[in-house]
Amino acid sequence: METGISILIKYKAGLKILLLFMMLDSDMLMEVTGQNIIVSPGTTISGTAGTLLLKGSVVNNGTFTNLNDTVVFNGSVQSVGGSVPVTFENLVIAAGSTVTATTAGQTISEMLISNGTLNSNGMFTILSDASGTGLINGSGTGQVNGNITLQRYLSTGFGYKYFSSPFQAATVAEFSDDINLASSSTAFYKYDESRTSTGWVNFKVTTNTLVPFSGYAVNLGPATAANTIDIKGTVNNGPLAVTLYNHNYTYTKGFNLVGNPYPSPIDWDVDEGWTRTNIDNAIYYFRGSPSNQWGGNYSSYINGISSDDTSNNIIPSMQGFFVHVTNGVYPVEGELSMDNRVRITDRVQTFLKSGDGKGVTSLLRLTAGYSDNPLSFDPTVIYFYAGSTYSFDGKYDALKIYNTDPAVTNFYSVGADGTMLSISAIPPDDSIPEISLGIKTARDGTVNFMIKDVCGEFLNRTINFIDKTLGQTIALSTNNYYTVFLKAGEYQGRFFLNFNDISTSLNDVATEEGTINIYSVRNIIKIDINDLNAGKGEIFIMNLSGQVLYQKEYYYQGHYEILTSVNDGIYIARYISGDRIVSKKLIIRR
Numbered sequence: 001m002e003t004g005i006s007i008l009i010k011y012k013a014g015l016k017i018l019l020l021f022m023m024l025d026s027d028m029l030m031e032v033t034g035q036n037i038i039v040s041p042g043t044t045i046s047g048t049a050g051t052l053l054l055k056g057s058v059v060n061n062g063t064f065t066n067l068n069d070t071v072v073f074n075g076s077v078q079s080v081g082g083s084v085p086v087t088f089e090n091l092v093i094a095a096g097s098t099v100t101a102t103t104a105g106q107t108i109s110e111m112l113i114s115n116g117t118l119n120s121n122g123m124f125t126i127l128s129d130a131s132g133t134g135l136i137n138g139s140g141t142g143q144v145n146g147n148i149t150l151q152r153y154l155s156t157g158f159g160y161k162y163f164s165s166p167f168q169a170a171t172v173a174e175f176s177d178d179i180n181l182a183s184s185s186t187a188f189y190k191y192d193e194s195r196t197s198t199g200w201v202n203f204k205v206t207t208n209t210l211v212p213f214s215g216y217a218v219n220l221g222p223a224t225a226a227n228t229i230d231i232k233g234t235v236n237n238g239p240l241a242v243t244l245y246n247h248n249y250t251y252t253k254g255f256n257l258v259g260n261p262y263p264s265p266i267d268w269d270v271d272e273g274w275t276r277t278n279i280d281n282a283i284y285y286f287r288g289s290p291s292n293q294w295g296g297n298y299s300s301y302i303n304g305i306s307s308d309d310t311s312n313n314i315i316p317s318m319q320g321f322f323v324h325v326t327n328g329v330y331p332v333e334g335e336l337s338m339d340n341r342v343r344i345t346d347r348v349q350t351f352l353k354s355g356d357g358k359g360v361t362s363l364l365r366l367t368a369g370y371s372d373n374p375l376s377f378d379p380t381v382i383y384f385y386a387g388s389t390y391s392f393d394g395k396y397d398a399l400k401i402y403n404t405d406p407a408v409t410n411f412y413s414v415g416a417d418g419t420m421l422s423i424s425a426i427p428p429d430d431s432i433p434e435i436s437l438g439i440k441t442a443r444d445g446t447v448n449f450m451i452k453d454v455c456g457e458f459l460n461r462t463i464n465f466i467d468k469t470l471g472q473t474i475a476l477s478t479n480n481y482y483t484v485f486l487k488a489g490e491y492q493g494r495f496f497l498n499f500n501d502i503s504t505s506l507n508d509v510a511t512e513e514g515t516i517n518i519y520s521v522r523n524i525i526k527i528d529i530n531d532l533n534a535g536k537g538e539i540f541i542m543n544l545s546g547q548v549l550y551q552k553e554y555y556y557q558g559h560y561e562i563l564t565s566v567n568d569g570i571y572i573a574r575y576i577s578g579d580r581i582v583s584k585k586l587i588i589r590r
Helices: 456-460
Strands: 003-008 018-024 027-033 036-040 044-047 048-056 059-060 062-068 070-073 077-081 088-091 098-101 106-114 117-119 124-126 144-145 148-154 161-166 188-189 199-204 215-219 227-233 240-246 256-257 274-277 281-290 296-302 322-323 332-336 363-370 380-386 410-414 420-426 435-441 445-455 461-467 470-477 480-485 491-500 516-522 526-531 537-542 547-556 556-562 568-578 580-586
Touching: 003 018, 003 117, 036 044, 036 098, 077 199, 106 117, 106 144, 161 281, 161 322, 188 256, 215 256, 215 322, 240 256, 296 420, 363 410, 363 435, 363 456, 420 435, 445 456, 445 461, 445 470, 456 461, 456 537, 456 568, 461 480, 470 480, 516 568, 516 580, 526 537, 526 568
Parallel strands: 027 048, 036 059, 044 062, 048 070, 059 077, 070 088, 077 098, 088 106, 098 117, 106 124, 117 144, 124 148, 380 410, 380 420
Antiparallel strands: 003 044, 018 027, 148 227, 161 215, 188 199, 188 215, 240 332, 256 322, 274 332, 281 296, 281 322, 363 380, 363 445, 410 420, 410 435, 435 491, 445 480, 461 470, 461 491, 516 526, 526 556, 537 547, 537 568, 568 580
């Protein structure tokens, strides 16, 4: 398909227009120099994958839209006006340019970068839809003056969401065109850590200011349809800071509800731009229940690890989240500050996200939930990390926040100091003490404990689940789980994990009926499968560090061979089929 720019312009007598076309890496660049571009009624400017450089102003009385890349204002004093607003995809205000909007309804679907001055005058909206959310690039060296509207698309408007404001002094009234603030089916709360009772404070007064860096819990009502929230104001930019506290009160425990204060996503893990004084390294997200308007579930993220394999380090614009002020001599004062270096340009992040760990190769993610409700399972994570301990450490561990949806369990591990953890880092020791698990249930029911994800060195160990009340011990695997009936309540000191090393010094034995044999001949790994205990078997080939080099499922008995390209050395083969686990030492010599 041909790529380029087509332009139809009616211009005033005496106006000079210079059109320069240059192909640059399949992009078309067009420069227009002179006075104004006047698009008459019925006239269209459109293009694909191009950059349009404008030295003068735009008076749009026709159609100025669908420029699938970038419009750059790089003149001196310029404006965007006319009887019809312009639809921008990417808009750049170059250094030295001052651009003033004089027509309402101007929109930006992807990115605004201001290296000069944009006087928005409340006439620009940054759009959000199911495909992504527009943003203001934090790398811009200029200014955006006046009010601007920022949208946030939600796939469902049902129940609670945690919001923040990217503006300097917006009020609760900004939500009045999106939800019925007068209805009893909606709610608006801020969070006050210093309260001796619940930290939630009713904030549903239209004149209340949405303070930058603060988070707010907003119940949008019972409607399940998609919803687009919009807030208007003067955008935050540059360094921002907030002072937070841990009073260790019964109900708040040092948690503070904060929020992304910028009109762009931010990255919790970037090396520069953050200051966290007495602030733990974990962040905590809330996901509203799909069926309970007033409840939901918490997930956590720390050190590259996600409790639910969904939340991660990218915090979208208008997203509220919890942080925890470090324990110590109470009250502990903490400071959280950031500047534009933490801002990124990922416009496809939704309110919950997905990411990978920071070099973590050994992880065990367990879940527990009611056997009759697949949406009731709550995860907890244990991972190996050098320098960690078996007690809580705010650099590596994430605390447990109880879910507010009674249909979902509350599952966690318990540190050696009694701390309840949603993510627990433990040292990569050869010998691991028993790990205590806790669970809180809101109703009577049959509960399943199972492995959701396991990788790395945990594959080299038998993972035993222990119920000390019933005297039961079962080897967990991805195909096996422990089931028990529990009355509603909280259980600590009953359930434990025990890790046993799988021997790597076994001699290869001949194939016997009902068993599997795995052995190596030079650089060929040979597998004889004579039994599929669960209808399938899965082979893992790992090095001694626990890194999985090969993984494949087998559905038929028979003889299989794997030609390897690994270096000479000792490797571990592990076969899992139902509750049968077989491990073998392999010596590869070419």
